[in-house]
Amino acid sequence: MKMKKIEAFFSVLFVPLDFLLLILAGISAYHVRFSQWSDSIRPVIFNLPFSSYFRSVLIMAALWTFIFVIAGLYQTRSARQLAQELKKIFLACSTGLALVAIVIFFQRELFDSRFIVLAAWFFAVLYLSVAHILIRWLEHSLLAFGVGVHKVILVGNSKTTDSLIAEFSGNRKAGFRVLKRVRDFSITTAQELAEFIKDQEVDEIIQSDPNLTKAETLRLYDFANENHITFKYVADLLEVKVLRTEVTEIIGIPIVEVKRTTLEGWGRVFKRLFDIVVSGLLIIIFSPVIILTILIIKLDSPGPIFFSRRDDGAPVTRVGEGGRPFRYFKFRSMIPNSDSMRYKELSDRNLRTDGPMVKIKDDPRVTRFGRTIRRWSIDELPELFLVFIGRMSLVGPRPHLPEEVAKYENYHKKTLTIKPGITGLAQVSGRSDLLFEEEAKLDIYYIENWNMLLDLSILLRTPLAVFKHRQAE
Incomplete structure (x- = not known):
């Protein structure tokens, strides 16, 4: 503008x-x-x-x-x-x-x-x-008082045009004054508008009719350029969905790249540096808790300290950025060799029947100390090491199992665009009973609207979310 x-x-x-x-x-x-x-x-x-x-x-x-x-x-x-x-x-x-x-x-x-x-x-x-x-x-x-107001011409004969006129007229803070409304654009209209633009020092012209043809819109765009004023138009649904674009030229032909996320270029660099520094600092801060948890797990029940192997001895994996699996581990909170029970003996207790994920109600596999560390999310503290080495991020969609991801609908796979996180928008939403679809929508919103301040906001809200979840239990 x-x-x-x-x-x-x-x-x-x-x-x-x-x-x-x-x-x-x-x-x-x-x-x-x-x-x-x-x-x-x-x-x-x-x-x-x-x-x-x-x-x-x-x-x-x-x-x-x-x-x-x-x-x-x-x-x-x-x-x-x-x-x-x-x-x-x-x-x-x-x-x-x-x-x-x-x-x-x-x-x-x-x-x-x-x-x-x-x-x-x-x-x-x-x-x-x-x-x-x-x-x-x-x-x-x-x-x-009219200082700094943008003088505009609206072109269109639709409810959208009516809505814009009402908004600009009733809200002076918007900073727009409608000087003229044109219901259709033709050669005669163009000649009249050219004189009007000179006389009134018009700043911009807005094509506000979604029903206008592409040819008419292009003519209006050329007209705005010829008269040295800003051209705007109301985007259609497709353009709203592909708003994150970058245009380059190849042999004079404009090629539009649709970006999957705002997390590109320097944004990705800043996020990675932030992850390294903060995860390293948190590892140091929580080291007494980590050491104490290791000792209590060893004393509380027989078995390994970390949940890193499945019942058949294969390494535990989660699906990361780009759909690539990575080695995953966290503190063991269940009795050994009970992972496969979630799909067999305990399948009738699954609370997440709306999607591919499995969440067991009153899970009998959880040990006495396991309930405590789960309640306060202490079992996930080892994920800080996965963040530090670059497998995960502090903030992002939660990592899911390969068998869960295999059941994703196509649009769910957008959650694999970035690295999974320790916490995310779904986790701080204030609800512990989110349906899988609701969680996926929040994760996709985060991916499409990422910025460092959003990450910071989620991190600051995470301790409160953990506490509220603890109170709910």
């Missing part, structure tokens, strides 16, 4: 403004910690010169601003909504906080006060949220 000068100004303004506010947040946290009020509550027992601290703040502010860019905080007005923007601020600042925590963990001398780090995060969320709210209010006020 052609940007107005005022729109470009606000889009550019946010970058230096956010950077300065992040610095201010760091300074505020420092002064609060070293204030008399704070010192009276908890005396300062470390030395942190302001000059040294300020250098670290500058580096972190620049890094956080880069995270904001990746998070999409600086999109054009048409792509932004205030509620989504505030959510992005919170999640992006939380990502920055996690990054600082990781740095502190491996380089303790960066900051000696956890309070300063948490206070800086709080002030950053507060300052940026207030600033973005005020600037959005200013933008909306200017739009109400």
Whole structure:
């Protein structure tokens, strides 16, 4: 979309403004910690010169601003909504906080006060949220006076056109003003519109009639280009489904590549780096729990510590990215040599009759300690090692058995587009009784709409989901 000068100004303004506010947040946290009020509550027992601290703040502010860019905080007005923007601020600042925590963990001398780090995060969320709210209010006020409004022509004779006119007329914050509606496009109409566009300084033309032929739409597209205005059109169902496209030219012929997921290119690199760092950190943090679990499993019941072999001695596998199987293991929570019972003696207890998965009600194979580690998902902690070596990801669809995947419908196989995860959108949905179809839809939504902030959101919600599941039991 052609940007107005005022729109470009606000889009550019946010970058230096956010950077300065992040610095201010760091300074505020420092002064609060070293204030008399704070010192009276908890005396300062470390030395942190302001000059040294300020250098670290500058580096972190620049890094956080880069995270904001990746998070999409600086999109054009048409792509932004205030509620989504505030959510992005919170999640992006939380990502920055996690990054600082990781740095502190491996380089303790960066900051000696956890309070300063948490206070800086709080002030950053507060300052940026207030600033973005005020600037959005200013933008909306200017739009109400006609400043920065996009002047449009609507072409179409459909209910969609009527709906757009009603929306643009009743919602000034949308930033569009309909100057003219054209019910059909012809040579005569084109000549009249060309003069109208010059006189009224029209910004864009929107083809809003799904019933218009492809030839008419192409003529309208050429007309918009000839008159140097933006062309938009209402997408049909197919285009909505294949929205993630990339166009390249081969000997002058445009070739459209339909991407299976937004997790491509740099996104895949960032996700893998995030998986390595966070899984490594979590392995260290949970190492006491892992060691204790190993000891108790050994004392609680005879058999191996890990569930890594099937009843016939074959290695346990799950289906991963691209439908490729990989070696899988987790803590053993059942009596040995009982895996095949799920398809035989216990088949009448299956709770997942709606799809290919098997889930046994009141499973008698589970050991006494196995029930405890299952209740808190401790049996899945070894999956962190699978994430670290690249077989799985922290977030993604849960890995399924080869015999389950063999029963998938064709559209279910889209869940195999990416690496399986320890947790996912289905697991934090708030329900433990999801039907397989509902779970598949959530997984496909995640694949089609992936971004790092969505991953962070799911990870932050996972502990609460585990706790709620524990309470439900």
